[in-house]
Amino acid sequence: MAGQEVSNKQVILKDYVVGFPKESDMEFKTSKINLKLPEDSNGILLKNLYLSCDPYMRSRMTKHDRPTYVESFVPGSPIMGYGVSKVLDSRHPDYKVGDVVWGITGWEEYSLISSPQFFFKIEHTDVPLSYYTGILGMPGMTAYAGFYEVGSPKKGDRVFVSAASGAVGQLVGQLAKLNGCYVVGSAGSKEKVDLLKNKFGFDEAFNYKEEKDLDAALRRYFPEGIDIYFENVGGKMLEAVLSNMRLHGRIPTCGMISQYNLEQPEGVHNLFEIIAKRIRMEGFIVFDYYHLYPKYLEMILPHIREGKVSYVEDVAEGLESAPAALIGIYSGRNVGKQLVVVSRD
């Protein structure tokens, strides 16, 4: 039985990107999609509600010589990314019509997902659904896993977070405060610095663009050194941090957004600090920690409901605004978690 065929607006990656991505690297296309799955499908048909703009997506725009942790996008096809979606049709036993899910979907109005095993069903809808692109989704789990599982925090630890007002950073800082740590964040504007101090409860925060000498800035905020550096930016900031780490410090290494658009990433010259201070620098990817998601939700949902954890979103309205929203995160234009509303229901 044939179902309803509707038009489906899509955001297409035109070609692999070198250097800074531009809006013109993407284009819109309208295709047709049947909202009824064929009988031999094992998939689900989604209506996309909220799309997530995340720094790691830059890597998917590049053609890599060797395989890396995420596959490259396919030029000519829609951008893919985390999103919150409603199930319009399902031929998969785990999902039924009307379910709301989050997982990797297409940047389009409707997506046909043929292997939907990696979607999470959203059970708690008393909080905004858009939160599942951020604090209740991949970025939230990233902050949680990186801080607790990789960072090994102890009460009283001195914690530094870069890109601290972003989706991950804002939560890391708040988790650190809940854990009895001293927390300083860096961000790229006065507005963001104010957010860190006044909304997210960081002990201190600074605008890295206004610091000529990052090393001196860190010495000012951490006269006794840094126990945990939650690394989101790489490059010169990492170099300055290494010089300011304490003995047996940990660097949960989550991202290096300052480097993603450079053809040649900056060199870090003082890696000997890793030896001198017995630093553990450890990369992690949220994929390896999703088994902890139920435990994370159980911890974070009450904090959100009771207002003990704050969360700031930067919301772009409409799929048309998606390319600008995505490239904006690489220049730090967003304030808080960047997401795109495709549809509110």
Next chain:
Amino acid sequence: MAGQEVSNKQVILKDYVVGFPKESDMEFKTSKINLKLPEDSNGILLKNLYLSCDPYMRSRMTKHDRPTYVESFVPGSPIMGYGVSKVLDSRHPDYKVGDVVWGITGWEEYSLISSPQFFFKIEHTDVPLSYYTGILGMPGMTAYAGFYEVGSPKKGDRVFVSAASGAVGQLVGQLAKLNGCYVVGSAGSKEKVDLLKNKFGFDEAFNYKEEKDLDAALRRYFPEGIDIYFENVGGKMLEAVLSNMRLHGRIPTCGMISQYNLEQPEGVHNLFEIIAKRIRMEGFIVFDYYHLYPKYLEMILPHIREGKVSYVEDVAEGLESAPAALIGIYSGRNVGKQLVVVSRD
């Protein structure tokens, strides 16, 4: 009661060193020393037998802006380093005349150690005493702690060791083989490469000076990537290794000898690999592991006695040869563990 006063030849650091150390950065001085300790001393009086030349000593020749993991030498005073020594007099309850000990002593014929709490008493003398500057001393413990405690080896792991014929590297490779790993080493001459393959039982070895493209060399020996990189050299080798690590690889970070004489260490540009491959790069210093020394001895002594573990020393005769021996390790002139014989008894 006054004791016997004898002449005491010493190797003095003339001044802090910038760049590559030279023999002329050191000078000989002959002073006098009383072989009987004063009655109010709590120390020991040592006759030095064997002195150890170790890469970390370069850091002690530099004047550092901020404190680092070892204190700088004092210009005008003798070089200090690990050595094997005989106790000629003792006013400390833990040591008695005739004991043979290893620990940090002076580069001189006789040393007065006023706080001798960090010396190890040598109990097993059926093996050469000089071994306590290497495989049975600090470098041996370094290899053991770095490989087992930091490297978290599993049977079948693919292990790469740089500076592999040195005091630490030769043992790391053999421990890895005993642990059922595949092991490749790099060194700087054909002679050393032959040693690695024929004496120490590495599966493969290569001369890094003959490889124009270190990345390609590593791909040749590790088509499936490296699980453990025992890091002794830093710089370009580290960069090439990072591109060839496997998922969840470990980098016990022991030294970066290629960088010690550079005024500006080389930059490492591909640290993003730490994230993409979830690498744990962890610096360590043997000081933190000396509590494991008895356990280590229990493991390694039978292997040495049964010939299951080989050990190669490069022996310089006489205190006069010490400056050349020390600077030789920074150009890789030594083959195996570099030590200096001051006296054989």
